Amino acid sequence: MTEPSAMPSNFIYDAVRADVEQGKRDGRVQTRFPPEPNGYLHIGHAKAIVVDFGVAADFGGICVLRLDDTNPETEETSFVESIVADIEWLGYQPADVRYASDYFQQLYDWAERLIEKGVAYVDDQDGAAISAGRGGFGKPGVNSPYRDRSVEENLELFRRMRAGEFAEGSRVLRAKIDMAHENMQMRDPVMYRIRKVAHHRTGDQWPIYPNYDWAHGQSDAIEGVTHSLCTLEFESHRPLYDWFLQQLEVEDAPRQYEFARLELTHTVTSKRRLAKLVMDGVVDGWDDARMPTLRGLRRRGYPAAAIRNFCREVGTTRTNSRQSIEALESYVRRELNTTSQRRMAVLHPLKLRLTNWPVDERGEPVVEYFEVANNPERPEDGTRQVPFTGELWIEQDDFREVPPPKYFRLSPGREVRLRGAFFVTATDVVKNDDGEVIEVLATYDPESRGGNAADGRRVKSTMHWVSAPHAVPLKAALYERLFTAEAPGEATGEALDDLNPDSRKVVDGWAEPALVDATPGEVVQFERLGYFATDLDQVMLFHRTVGLRDEWAAIQKRNG
Incomplete structure (x- = not known):
């Protein structure tokens, strides 16, 4: 467990700390990260991962990865594998990997319990009629004509839905709450739909699938989650989350907390x-x-550590x-x-030839080597040998035949430093038939080896370079x-x-x-x-x- 003084200060940590101090749920802390395996994780998920796993770790608890696989049309095993790998790359290890589909039978049994309590019913209306009947903000909904079916009829119909007797979309199971509730989520939400689609884990075993709101909170309860952390768009779902748990009389029920999601400029996470x-x-x-x-x-x-640090620094707010x-x-x-x-690299190459560079007895240009630090910030990374000859590549932007004002890089008659090597002065250019400069001719000062002139004179520009004969593409x-x-x-x-x-x-x-x-x-x-x-x-x-x-x-x- 992290020392309290080292923990972040925000409303979620305050709530978890209070629960631990009061001994709620025996002081346990268990969170979960519940993505749907219908795509790849993005930067917004990174924030949720940092929060979910971070809270658990700081309070000495555990965080479980639970794949919310209740929508078989869009989910694939490859997405599951990528989610697991991406979480590990980001630097976290789930205490366990679970699936909402692990609980399909328990969820079904609990749905029958709600029917028996008279707070769930089978509705024969199609999706359009159900949507229209929900009303709108400031406009109450209309009760379904099937809302008052008997418990016995609802149980029979729901079991026949489970047996696959009805056509897809012909019936749904809905919670019976309040069609005039000011929160649209509470207007008899759908719990199950008929979907005759194979599931990536359960195959053709289930012709009906639970909706997110029914599966989510109950899965939390089954797993023993103590603090269900999610983003603000689920704030309006919290009353329904609590209602289902209350109807099932779950002891030590989890509590949902919502925080702001991560959005970036110039970025889309849909x-x-x-x-x-x-x-x-x-x-x-x-x-x-x-x-x-x-x-x-x-x-x-992008380093995983940088993403984690950024998400922590952004903070957890509402x-x-x-x-x-x-x-x-x-x-x-x-x-x-x-x-x-x-390393030195040239991305828009222009040839630089040193006309006074020495040659050996065979007439070949002499090759010199310079000792260069691999990382000045980390002396322990050592140095490397970088070859230097009379033919070099430099960046096109580092030469101007007619320099603009305040241009201090290479131009005719101007002296510059080649990084860690010598001072050079441009003397002439070679052009192609279109008049474009394809090579710069220059001389070098042998007394400036290492990039410092013997007489102490200074230059205003230092340029990087690559030895042309040794360059790799x-x-x-x-x-x-x-x-x-x-x-x-x-x-x-x-x-x-x-x-x-x-x-x-x-x-x-x-x-x-x-x-x-x-x-x-x-x-x-x-x-x-x-x-x-x-x-x-x-x-x-x-x-x-x-x-x-x-x-x-x-x-x-x-x-x-």
């Missing part, structure tokens, strides 16, 4: 919309590095808000600055926001209207030889360019995780 991006080929799949899924963020190079994606990137950048190796995927608007869909009502058609650009570049040793998923800092993650599948493909510039710090400074 599974329906994310699925459409995949189906329409806008992205390469659920694990595309532009997707806000945990799989996409992992491919992009007020929905949209967090800045730049804030999340700031946490990513901070983590990677400490953990990532440094790479592909780099450069990303912009997947959605151009801060709040996608706010202006038009449809988030996909704000898609950025130029959210990814793949370029061919060159890198120093040490980069070939990067392992799949490893993130390295390309000096002066940003942090890049090695693709999990394709060799020498790197995804730009984040740039070096801390945009969040700039935003905070502007906002005072």
Whole structure:
């Protein structure tokens, strides 16, 4: 159990702490994370995972992963496997993995109990009639014509539903509560529907399936959950959650608490919309590095620790808000600055040739090696040897034949420092038939080895480089926001209207030889360019995780 002084301070921790101190449920704390296995987890789920698992761990309790598999049309075993793997990648280990389908028989038996109590009935109306009969806000609903069936008739019909005798959609089981209740969730909610669809775990065993609101709270009770934590959209469901447990007379019933979900600027977390991006080929799949899924963020190079720290820092409140994606990137950048190796790579290559570079007795350019730190933040990571010759690759943006004002990088007659190597001065250019510069000619100062002039003179720019004869080819995927608007869909009502058609650009570049040793998923800092993650599948493909510039710090400074 975490020391109280080290715990977060918020309403959920206050409530759990009070329960523990009062000895409720013998002081036990058990939470659960209950995703539906109909897609992949996204950044919004990460917040819920951090809360669910964090509360349990801090109070010395357990958190169970329960797959809410009550909708067989949309659920797949592959989604279950991905959810388990993503939770473990994020850094959490469930105390157990369970399924709502584990409790189908118990839920059915309890439904019969409610029928016997006279608080549940079989309704023959179709979905449209039931929806119309519920009324609206400020408008009471209308009782179903089948609401007053006898207990015996309801039991017989429900058992025949269970036996598969009726057509799909012909009948439902509803709770009998109050069709005039101010909370729409309490207007005789549906508990079971006939669905003659095979389930990924139970096969064709069940022709009826429980609705979420019926399965959820009862599954919590079966498992011994003490604190049922969920996001604010379920706040209106809490009276129904409590009503079912009260009708079943569950002892030490769990209590539901709601907190604000995590929303980010320039991001969509609707599974329906994310699925459409995949189906329409806008992205390469659920694990595309532009997707806000945990799989996409992992491919992009986001460290699990940065996501956890960000979710904790956002805090647990009861007020929905949209967090800045730049804030999340700031946490990513901070983590990677400490953990990532440094390498030099050129993504928009321009040849630089040193005309006074020495050659050996065979007329071949001399090769020198410079000792460079792998990570200045971590001396224990050691150094590496970087080759240097008279032919180099530099970035196109690092040379201007006609420099604009305050441009301090390479231009004719200007001297700059090549990172850790020498001072060089541009002398001439080589152009193609279209007049484009394809090579820059320069001289180097042999007395500036290591990047410091012998006479102490200074330059205003330091550039990275790659030795052309030793360079290894790479592909780099450069990303912009997947959605151009801060709040996608706010202006038009449809988030996909704000898609950025130029959210990814793949370029061919060159890198120093040490980069070939990067392992799949490893993130390295390309000096002066940003942090890049090695693709999990394709060799020498790197995804730009984040740039070096801390945009969040700039935003905070502007906002005072």
